[in-house]
Amino acid sequence: MEIRKLLAEDWQLVELIYKKGIQTGNATFQNSTPSWDDWNQSHLASCRIVMEDDGKIIGWAALTPVSSRCVYAGVAEVSVYVDPEHSGKGVGLELLNELVKQSETEGIWTLQAGIFPENIASLRIHEKAGFRILGIREKIGKQNGIWRDTALLERRSTLIV
Numbered sequence: 001m002e003i004r005k006l007l008a009e010d011w012q013l014v015e016l017i018y019k020k021g022i023q024t025g026n027a028t029f030q031n032s033t034p035s036w037d038d039w040n041q042s043h044l045a046s047c048r049i050v051m052e053d054d055g056k057i058i059g060w061a062a063l064t065p066v067s068s069r070c071v072y073a074g075v076a077e078v079s080v081y082v083d084p085e086h087s088g089k090g091v092g093l094e095l096l097n098e099l100v101k102q103s104e105t106e107g108i109w110t111l112q113a114g115i116f117p118e119n120i121a122s123l124r125i126h127e128k129a130g131f132r133i134l135g136i137r138e139k140i141g142k143q144n145g146i147w148r149d150t151a152l153l154e155r156r157s158t159l160i161v
Contacts, residue, residue, distance in 0.1 A: 006062065026119040049102070065077075
């Protein structure tokens with residue numbers, strides 16, 4: 001398995017994995033995937049990665065800025081998606097650890113994640129990667145007409161002070 005930069009030409013396979021995550025009902029509030037242009041504009045230009053196994057993309061991770069205000073330039077939100085066929089094999093944790101490493105190289109001092117409490121696997125890999133649960137955001141958003149909670153997690157860099 002190899003981790004490399006996510007490229008525009010990867011979008012079709014990345015989007016397919018994203019769709020599979022949406023279908024679980026526990027990965028995101030999104031009901032559909034964005035276009036490449038929308039996704040590309042909403043995510044940081046750096047810190048976009050995919051994991052390949054035998055030349056096939058099996059997972060991806062990227063960062064989204066939490067705010068356009070300059071004081072939050074070093075704070076980003078994490079997205080990690082793994083093809084369900086490869087879940088439970090450590091792919092998500094490897095992607096997340098690499099994303100943390102790259103984020104610190106880019107000067108990002110805080111990573112955050114909003115995770116549905118039902119998504120135990122995602123909570124576990126984030127905690128293994130040094131994230132801590134700050135709290136539960138109760139009824140923070142509706143998904144298909146149902147209020148959902150999210151756990152708010154944060155990882156502060158020990159390299160950037």
